Amino acid sequence: MALVQNFMIVAMLLIGAQASSFEDADIGYDLLVTSAGADVPRTCFKAPQLPTSVDGAFFISGPAKFEMGGYHFKSFFDGYGRINRFELRDGEVCFTAKFLNTSYLHAAENLGRICDGPTFYGVEPKLPSCPWRHPMCFLGGAQVDNNWVNILPVKGEGLMLTDSPIMTRLNYETLTVEAGNYPWADSTAHSGGMMPGFIKKAHMPSVGSAHPLRRPKTDGVYVEIMGEMAMLPFEGGEMLAVYNIDTNTMNRSLLAHVPVKGAQYLHSFGVSEHYVVLPLNLKMGMPKSGGLISAFEAGWDGIHVIDLEGKIQVFETHPFFHVHIANTYENETGIVMNLGTFGEIPFSPHALSTALFVNKTSRDIRGNFSQNVERIHLHLSGPLKGNVTREKISPLGRQTDFFKINDMKNGMPNCIYYAVEWFHDDKAYASMAVMKHDLCANQRMYWNKQYSYPGEPFFIATGNETSAEDDGLLVFVTLDGPRGASDFVILDAKTFKEIQVVQLPTHIPFLAHGQFIPHAAKEAVKAAMEVEDPILAATIDSTFQI
Numbered sequence: 001m002a003l004v005q006n007f008m009i010v011a012m013l014l015i016g017a018q019a020s021s022f023e024d025a026d027i028g029y030d031l032l033v034t035s036a037g038a039d040v041p042r043t044c045f046k047a048p049q050l051p052t053s054v055d056g057a058f059f060i061s062g063p064a065k066f067e068m069g070g071y072h073f074k075s076f077f078d079g080y081g082r083i084n085r086f087e088l089r090d091g092e093v094c095f096t097a098k099f100l101n102t103s104y105l106h107a108a109e110n111l112g113r114i115c116d117g118p119t120f121y122g123v124e125p126k127l128p129s130c131p132w133r134h135p136m137c138f139l140g141g142a143q144v145d146n147n148w149v150n151i152l153p154v155k156g157e158g159l160m161l162t163d164s165p166i167m168t169r170l171n172y173e174t175l176t177v178e179a180g181n182y183p184w185a186d187s188t189a190h191s192g193g194m195m196p197g198f199i200k201k202a203h204m205p206s207v208g209s210a211h212p213l214r215r216p217k218t219d220g221v222y223v224e225i226m227g228e229m230a231m232l233p234f235e236g237g238e239m240l241a242v243y244n245i246d247t248n249t250m251n252r253s254l255l256a257h258v259p260v261k262g263a264q265y266l267h268s269f270g271v272s273e274h275y276v277v278l279p280l281n282l283k284m285g286m287p288k289s290g291g292l293i294s295a296f297e298a299g300w301d302g303i304h305v306i307d308l309e310g311k312i313q314v315f316e317t318h319p320f321f322h323v324h325i326a327n328t329y330e331n332e333t334g335i336v337m338n339l340g341t342f343g344e345i346p347f348s349p350h351a352l353s354t355a356l357f358v359n360k361t362s363r364d365i366r367g368n369f370s371q372n373v374e375r376i377h378l379h380l381s382g383p384l385k386g387n388v389t390r391e392k393i394s395p396l397g398r399q400t401d402f403f404k405i406n407d408m409k410n411g412m413p414n415c416i417y418y419a420v421e422w423f424h425d426d427k428a429y430a431s432m433a434v435m436k437h438d439l440c441a442n443q444r445m446y447w448n449k450q451y452s453y454p455g456e457p458f459f460i461a462t463g464n465e466t467s468a469e470d471d472g473l474l475v476f477v478t479l480d481g482p483r484g485a486s487d488f489v490i491l492d493a494k495t496f497k498e499i500q501v502v503q504l505p506t507h508i509p510f511l512a513h514g515q516f517i518p519h520a521a522k523e524a525v526k527a528a529m530e531v532e533d534p535i536l537a538a539t540i541d542s543t544f545q546i
């Protein structure tokens with residue numbers, strides 16, 4: 001009997017141990033890479049604490065379907081994009097979610113399975129050979145328009161972006177995109193609207209950046225980059241074109257052609273009032289295996305600084321990799337850049353493989369994601385002229401990314417950035433928090449909940465340029481693991497107190513970057529068009545209503 005009792009006690013202890021290890025297992029984290037359900041029609045929720053000064057819509061997208069026809073992507077980054085819209089006004093939050101009607105998705109639906117073509121990490125099981133009668137089996141060029149990474153707000157519409165020269169048009173009201181590339185007026189003939197006139201002879205567009213940045217103190221002039229790949233060896237080497245997009249006229253104009261070593265790849269770069277800063281550290285080689293992920297190579301080529309006349313200055317420092325930049329601005333002696341730096345290539349299987357993402361043992365190895373936030377100073381004058389000084393400004397062992405600042409401070413001196421922090425409990429990668437870091441006051445504030453996995457926080461200013469830098473709201477989507485669905489959280493950016501938490505009816509998988517379009521923007525566009533094109537202006541209510 002005693003033996004049985006002992007057995008029972010041991011069994012109960014084991015069950016208890018299993019239960020407690022289950023509690024520690026990042027409940028619901030795998031929903032970040034689990035396909036979303038059907039589109040969600042516009043659904044409104046009461047948000048009585050929403051300030052009346054907030055009137056507009058927040059858009060954020062990400063991959064949300066990861067399999068089709070019995071095949072699945074090995075990297076969630078290849079998933080079919082879906083956009084989420086949160087309209088904020090009159091004490092309500094109205095939520096709509098819709099899969100992007102891209103050529104990438106349509107071709108797969110027509111084929112009945114994932115299409116052949118470039119992917120980050122391949123498909124399982126292996127795709128069969130392309131049926132020779134099916135012209136849509138292999139995707140390339142403008143068909144690869146799965147642009148769920150970021151949104152560039154232009155006149156009356158958004159341009160959906162990824163790290164390619166292809167930008168697709170988003171209708172803010174219908175949440176539909178137009179297949180193929182934006183038809184730039186300055187494009188050369190027969191280039192599908194993409195190839196700019198400034199592209200070098202015998203060069204082809206290769207990559208773009210998903211993070212064009214508005215030049216401070218301009219009226220809607222954004223800076224963007226485009227890789228130019230040499231088609232012939234005797235026509236010059238690889239180039240990066242740095243160019244302006246005037247979002248009022250939609251004209252593109254070249255700022256500089258920057259000669260670079262190899263096919264440089266920049267997910268983001270810096271723009272201050274007088275400079276563009278390109279930390280060159282990663283390049284695309286030939287894929288060594290089935291996926292694009294194997295094409296990334298170390299490609300350190302210094303930090304290139306381009307001034308308003310297009311003159312280039314190169315700074316050297318110990319090599320690093322980067323993905324995102326919090327802000328870039330000028331001070332008395334040079335340029336300050338706050339950014340996330342990596343010791344290893346950031347686009348690696350550990351960051352992009354779905355199997356490793358959902359494997360707790362694997363993701364909790366802290367060395368996999370060695371990353372810091374650094375303040376880098378490029379000295380343009382003074383005793384250290386020509387040198388780079390660096391300072392780590394993030395907590396040791398944690399990971400910080402998805403930086404966001406008050407947009408009025410972009411490219412200008414600022415104190416505060418907001419971000420997502422992983423390893424918040426110093427143990428688990430999936431221990432996540434939203435952070436506010438005030439560099440001037442040397443203070444951090446956090447929002448976090450157990451088993452809740454936030455995406456990028458977005459700052460919506462409620463003041464003006466003379467208001468406090470944190471005078472506004474911080475909004476983000478967070479996946480509530482135990483509920484199995486996502487919440488839309490609105491914080492007071494100053495205090496980090498919750499203003500409203502909206503429990504959404506569905507889970508939203510991994511998200512990239514968001515954009516807030518104020519209702520006032522619609523009115524401004526309409527007023528401008530009434531002068532330029534009254535007929536078009538009359539239709540604007542039906543084409544741009546948020």
Ligand SMILES: [Fe+2]
Binds near residue numbers: 149324513
């Ligand atoms: Fe990004």
